[in-house]
Amino acid sequence: MATTEPGELHGPGPDLDSPRGLARPGGRPRVLAHLCLILFGLLMLYPLIWMLASSFKPGEEIFSQPGLWSENFTAQNYVEGWTALPRPFHIYILNSLIVVGGSIVGNLLACSLAAYAFARLEFRFKRFWFAVMLGTIMLPIHVVIVPQYVLFAQLDWINTFWPLIVPKLLATDAFFIFLMVQFIRGIPKELDEAARIDGCGHFGIFWRIIIPMSTPALATTAIFTFIWTWNDFFSQLIFLADPDLYTVPVALRTFVDSNTQTPWGPVFAMSVVSLAPIFGFFLAGQRYLVRGIATTGLK
Amino acid sequence: MTELSDETRTPAAVPAHPPPRSASPPAPARRRRWRLPQVGERKVAYLFLAPWFIGLALITIGPILGSLYLSFTDYSLLAPPEWTGLDNYERMVTDPRFYQSLQVTFVYVFVSVPLQLAFALALALALDKGLRGLAFYRSVYYLPSLLGASVAIAVLWRQMFGAEGLINAALENLGFTDLPGWVSDPDYALGTIIILNVWTFGSPMVIFLAGLRQIPQMYYEAAAIDGAGALRRFFSITLPLLSPIIFFNLVLQLIGSFQSFTQAFVISSGRGSPADSTLFYTLYLYLRGFGNFDMGYASALAWVLLLIVGVLTAANFLVSRFWVFYGDD
Incomplete structure (x- = not known):
């Protein structure tokens, strides 16, 4: 398949950024096309922009005000939202960061180790295990969640962060194994051989050659792990029932859970806070993200 | 001559020729391993794969088999599982909420995925025309894909x-x-x-864009010389050459959409309300397993989900032979 060309993340790679085709001077059809694309983009992003604007508006103005501007912009919603839940919001952020940090470390270590074996080493039934690995990418988490819960309950790990971090240390996010296999296959084997002649074993080659050469793939893995784990709701909802351990998504959800009137101002303020890191990573890591999805079809 | 070669073979000669790069002591052994093809490689490979193998056994394969076993039991976490045979599956056949959740999920998947892919393809085609600012537009359209699965966006949708x-x-x-x-x-x-799901068309769009890049420009030029119009070029060149990518996106989005949970959970206050109209299959599974702690029934639901997704994916691959085009050879 064209999108899974080995080494696409590597080196110069295909040019995904510059315009293609016959460069024609920008006549009227061009202007019209740009106008349509910008309008459609605005329409798509309008809910986000509106939420950002509304998070600075007094509560009563949020209702029945589809516009963005207000005379009374205020940061009051952020002050209120921060302390509106049983714990201050930075506790939830801290909890999320612990889970996210552990997941990133786990994915980087375990997936790159496995990827090296699949990309560079020979072992029995390699094709079979590779197929199994690809199959686990497709596996819905809902199929395994009940026995996992039973297992972690027996280990007394419910209401700890372990059920969210330990699986990552065991390379269960097979997406990233696949991503790194694709990448490592694009690194010239001559480098491995040169290192071997210089006395490196497999761990030496892995650590001194493959890892430094794979930084784009590792960056993609780290960014995607951050975004997915930060957004992840299902497993955090199931394994964390103690309000002291709530992560950002689980806490945010309790805002709108009750039957009482939702305080939209503070809710929007905290929603903006929860989306800000993703937006930041998106801006900083766009190149890696786009190459990452173009290579493996990640979301 | 012979004397000289004898001398080089004596053990005393070894320290006289130290390895050139002052390597660590086992260096000669390593060199031999390199020359004899990879004796210890298999063992090394299993070391590299050890975390993944453990994870596969404990976190993936074990639980798959575990849920198959639990699906034949009555289990609430408090008492040990009690074997009840096909009881859970028989209950499922007469469970109206099971059918409701199936219907909701199927409608969701089969309406939103084609729409999402259509948007993704249309925008990718529009952006592939050599417009300036491609990277900017791509980012704008892609952003919702990153945010769409979050609780914050589901909350926003609810408002x-x-x-x-x-x-x-x-x-x-x-x-x-x-x-x-x-x-x-x-x-x-x-x-x-x-x-909400259609709104996140950005990630298939980026994949389509990368796929469109792979189609050689000369095909279009040749077709234009032969007098093919834009529509003809699209149906005779773009669509067949892009069909593997369309298929890839389709499989990925179908599987992903079957697992949607967060949006329905937040928008429906975790109940599938109003009137079970947003009772997604995964949400129902969650409610049975972690709301009622009816772990046996939830496991049976999980296995039916696995079968549905498996059969659909297999069917997809079978049907793909009739419409996916993998080149002339």
Whole structure:
């Protein structure tokens, strides 16, 4: 398949950024096309922009005000939202960061180790295990969640962060194994051989050659792990029932859970806070993200 | 001559020729391993794979088999599982909420995925025309894909499509009256979640864009010389050459959409309300397993989900032989 060309993340790679085709001077059809694309983009992003604007508006103005501007912009919603839940919001952020940090470390270590074996080493039934690995990418988490819960309950790990971090240390996010296999296959084997002649074993080659050469793939893995784990709701909802351990998504959800009137101002303020890191990573890591999805079809 | 070669073979000669790069002591052994093809490689490979193998056994394969076993039992976590044979599956056949969740999920998947892919393809084609600012547009359209799965966006959707939300406020300004509260109306609630999924068309769009790049420009030039119009070029060149990518996106989005959970959970207050109109299959599984702690029944639901997704994916691959084009050879 064209999108899974080995080494696409590597080196110069295909040019995904510059315009293609016959460069024609920008006549009227061009202007019209740009106008349509910008309008459609605005329409798509309008809910986000509106939420950002509304998070600075007094509560009563949020209702029945589809516009963005207000005379009374205020940061009051952020002050209120921060302390509106049983714990201050930075506790939830801290909890999320612990889970996210552990997941990133786990994915980087375990997936790159496995990827090296699949990309560079020979072992029995390699094709079979590779197929199994690809199959686990497709596996819905809902199929395994009940026995996992039973297992972690027996280990007394419910209401700890372990059920969210330990699986990552065991390379269960097979997406990233696949991503790194694709990448490592694009690194010239001559480098491995040169290192071997210089006395490196497999761990030496892995650590001194493959890892430094794979930084784009590792960056993609780290960014995607951050975004997915930060957004992840299902497993955090199931394994964390103690309000002291709530992560950002689980806490945010309790805002709108009750039957009482939702305080939209503070809710929007905290929603903006929860989306800000993703937006930041998106801006900083766009190149890696786009190459990452173009290579493996990640979301 | 012979004397000299004898001398080089004596053990005393070894320290006289130290390895050139002052390597660590076992260096000669390593060199031999390199020359004899990879004796220890298999063992090394298993070391590298050890975390993944452990994870596969304990976190993936074990639980798959575990849920198969639990699906034949009555289990509430408090007492040990009690074997009940096919009981859970028989209950499923007569469970109206099971059928409701199936219907909701199928409608969601089969409406939102084609729409999402259509948007993705249309925008990718529009952006591939050599316009300036491609990277900018791509980022704008891609951003919702990153945010769409978050609780924050689901919360926003709940407000937007609420009785007093953004959508109704905008429609009232346009003169509409008697508007429903979309998320609290059983006729429309699922539609709002479908819109949310379509909104995240950016990631398949990026994959389409990368795929369009792989189509050689000369095909289009040749076709243009032969007098093929834009429509003809699209159906005779773009569509067949892009079909593997379309297939890839289709498989990926189908599997992903079957697992949607967060949006339905947040928008329906975790109950599938109103009137079970947003009772997604995964949500129902969650409610049975972690709401009622009916772990046996939840496991049976999990296995049926696995079968559905497996059969659909297999069917997809079978049908793909008739429409996916993998080159001339």
